[in-house]
Amino acid sequence: MNILVINGSPKHNGKISAIIKEILKGGAPSDQIEIIQLTNLTNLHHCTGCMNCQRTGNCIIRDDIVSIETAIKKSDMLILATPTHWGNMSGLMLSVFERLFGFLLEERQSGFPKARNAAGKKAILVTACSTPWPFSWIFNQSRSCFGRLYEICKYSGIKICGTFVLAGTAKMDEIPNKYLHKACKLGTKLFSIR
Numbered sequence: 239m240n241i242l243v244i245n246g247s248p249k250h251n252g253k254i255s256a257i258i259k260e261i262l263k264g265g266a267p268s269d270q271i272e273i274i275q276l277t278n279l280t281n282l283h284h285c286t287g288c289m290n291c292q293r294t295g296n297c298i299i300r301d302d303i304v305s306i307e308t309a310i311k312k313s314d315m316l317i318l319a320t321p322t323h324w325g326n327m328s329g330l331m332l333s334v335f336e337r338l339f340g341f342l343l344e345e346r347q348s349g350f351p352k353a354r355n356a357a358g359k360k361a362i363l364v365t366a367c368s369t370p371w372p373f374s375w376i377f378n379q380s381r382s383c384f385g386r387l388y389e390i391c392k393y394s395g396i397k398i399c400g401t402f403v404l405a406g407t408a409k410m411d412e413i414p415n416k417y418l419h420k421a422c423k424l425g426t427k428l429f430s431i432r
């Protein structure tokens with residue numbers, strides 16, 4: 239199973255990176271893991287809104303988005319990990335999904351969009367937010383972040399098979415062991431899915 243991690247945190251060693259590490263520890267085969275840390279991509283433009291991607295099936299700006307498209311095609315399971323920023327995914331992550339619009343989805347005359355390139359793949363959604371549980375959920379922080387990712391996955395034909403929320407990070411210098419164990423257990427469960 240090829241696993242692609244897309245880390246949308248602006249931090250290399252933040253909470254999201256720590257949770258990703260634990261999920262992978264749960265049993266992901268090390269030779270089948272690719273991690274894309276979006277902040278490492280130095281040649282990544284924003285979407286210009288030209289909509290050419292609908293005609294060509296991918297963004298016409300062939301910068302670092304190419305490596306993301308290639309990695310998505312190769313993967314069986316995606317780990318989409320982003321901190322909650324303003325009750326959404328990080329700007330970095332959203333910018334990448336804008337660039338992937340025509341790659342993941344074809345808008346058709348009928349009005350019913352058709353998934354392309356990632357249909358049938360599985361995904362795990364991961365977020366961290368400073369708002370503590372249950373307010374993170376009740377006040378649409380982590381919930382709203384996942385809401386956007388759910389929609390993208392739904393229209394792209396990607397099946398979500400697990401989620402992980404680390405809430406209340408404002409009060410965490412270190413992530414308590416119970417959450418690290420929980421992340422590891424989620425990995426064990428999900429990487430055994432065939």
Ligand SMILES: Cc1cc2nc3c(=O)[nH]c(=O)nc-3n(C[C@H](O)[C@H](O)[C@H](O)COP(=O)(O)O)c2cc1C
Binds near residue numbers: 255369379
């Ligand atoms: C620009 C920005 C916006 C944020 N917006 C929210 C928010 O809307 N709700 C929330 O609970 N936390 C918010 N946070 C806090 C982060 O989600 C939290 O610090 C998270 O643990 C960061 O993960 P990281 O260390 O992997 O980057 C925000 C942080 C930043 C930098």
